[in-house]
Amino acid sequence: MAASNIQAVLFDLDGVITDTAEYHYLAWKKLADELQIPFDRHFNEALKGLSRMDSLKKILENARPEPSFSEEKLNELADRKNEYYKELIRQISPADLLPGIHNLLEDIKERGIKTALASASKNAMFVIDRLGVASFFDEIVDAARIQHGKPDPEIFLTGARKLNADPAFCIGIEDAEAGIKAIKAAGMFAVGVGTSENMKQADFLVEGTQDLDFEKIESAFLLKIKGEA
Numbered sequence: 001m002a003a004s005n006i007q008a009v010l011f012d013l014d015g016v017i018t019d020t021a022e023y024h025y026l027a028w029k030k031l032a033d034e035l036q037i038p039f040d041r042h043f044n045e046a047l048k049g050l051s052r053m054d055s056l057k058k059i060l061e062n063a064r065p066e067p068s069f070s071e072e073k074l075n076e077l078a079d080r081k082n083e084y085y086k087e088l089i090r091q092i093s094p095a096d097l098l099p100g101i102h103n104l105l106e107d108i109k110e111r112g113i114k115t116a117l118a119s120a121s122k123n124a125m126f127v128i129d130r131l132g133v134a135s136f137f138d139e140i141v142d143a144a145r146i147q148h149g150k151p152d153p154e155i156f157l158t159g160a161r162k163l164n165a166d167p168a169f170c171i172g173i174e175d176a177e178a179g180i181k182a183i184k185a186a187g188m189f190a191v192g193v194g195t196s197e198n199m200k201q202a203d204f205l206v207e208g209t210q211d212l213d214f215e216k217i218e219s220a221f222l223l224k225i226k227g228e229a
Contacts, residue, residue, distance in 0.1 A: 006221060007165035009108055010156055010183075011137075012049075013119035015175030016193055016209065018096045018131055020089060020121075021048075027084035028059065031077065037063045049176030051120050051149035052078050086123060094132040099210035105136040107214045114138045116159035118172070120149055139163055150178040153186035160186070171221060173212070177201075189221050 014020050025044045032039035037059060047055040056078050060067055069077070108115055116139040117124055124142040128134045139162040141155050148154045160167045172183030175193040180201050183190040192202030193212070199205050204220040206212055 005169050005225075006113055006171060006218060007169040008114040008116065008160060008163045008171070010116045010118045010159045010170060010172045010188070012172075012174045012176070012179050013117060013121055013124050013127060015048075016098065016173050017101055017117070017133070018092065018098055018127065020085075020092070020127065023085055023088040026088060027081050028055065030084050031081045032059055035060075035063065035067075035077075049120065049150050049174075049178035051143050052082065052122065054149055056081065082122070086126070089123065089127060089130070092127060092130040097131050097133065099208065100212050101209055102133070104209075104212050104214060105133060109136055111214070114163045114165060116141060116163055118155045118159045119143070120155070150176070151181035151185065153182045156182055156186040156188060160188075171217060189224060191217055 011017055014024070024047070025041060028044065028047070029039055039059060039062070043062065047058060050058065053074065056074060060069070105115070115137050117128065117137050118141050120143050121127065122142050122144045125134070125140055128137065128140070139159055141159045141162065143149060146154045146158055156170070156172055157167060160170050167187040170186075170188045171191060172179070172186070172188045173191040173193065174180050174183060177198050177200075180190050180192050180199055184201050189204070190202045191212070192199030192205045193209055194205075194207070196205060203224055204217055
């Protein structure tokens with residue numbers, strides 16, 4: 001165990017490991033256009049951190065009149081969007097890792113601290129394979145393996161359980177407000193990537209992934225633990 005007692009670090013995928021937001025946007029945009037529903041980049045921001053089905057339902061709420069689709073039709077639409085997305089992400093390569101992430105993963109690995117990916121994306125395994133970083137993760141927990149999406153803490157609690165780690169000694173890294181809420185609800189230390197406006201509950205905040213330094217995160221974690229002692 002590390003000297004700081006940090007047992008595990010759990011990462012979100014989109015916006016932390018890589019940025020597939022543009023691909024998601026283009027896939028949703030294509031589906032929304034087919035359904036003749038207004039959809040733009042501003043509206044797309046509201047989908048950040050949501051599951052595929054929750055995102056679809058939010059888009060459908062924007063239609064006038066709002067359509068009433070069967071569960072079967074909703075699943076067909078969600079699958080159609082996913083096919084558009086998978087076609088787009090075939091071009092992902094290790095060059096698409098966000099700045100500083102490879103060094104951070106190496107640092108954590110060298111310290112013997114366990115890691116998990118906690119992503120709302122059902123394509124998480126495919127993406128990290130394309131990025132060439134699958135070997136850095138001890139566990140992958142994606143939306144296909146849980147019942148409740150973020151901000152519910154289930155995905156982070158599942159990751160901690162699979163790593164045999166105590167949530168109180170786990171760190172979660174997120175770039176979405178729903179993700180930060182999920183980390184805090186899981187009883188973990190929350191690291192936010194973004195602005196203080198969107199990361200109000202984060203315990204430690206950086207503007208971009210290039211600023212993710214494990215020693216600084218560890219120091220902030222220790223201060224919080226001492227403050228609660």
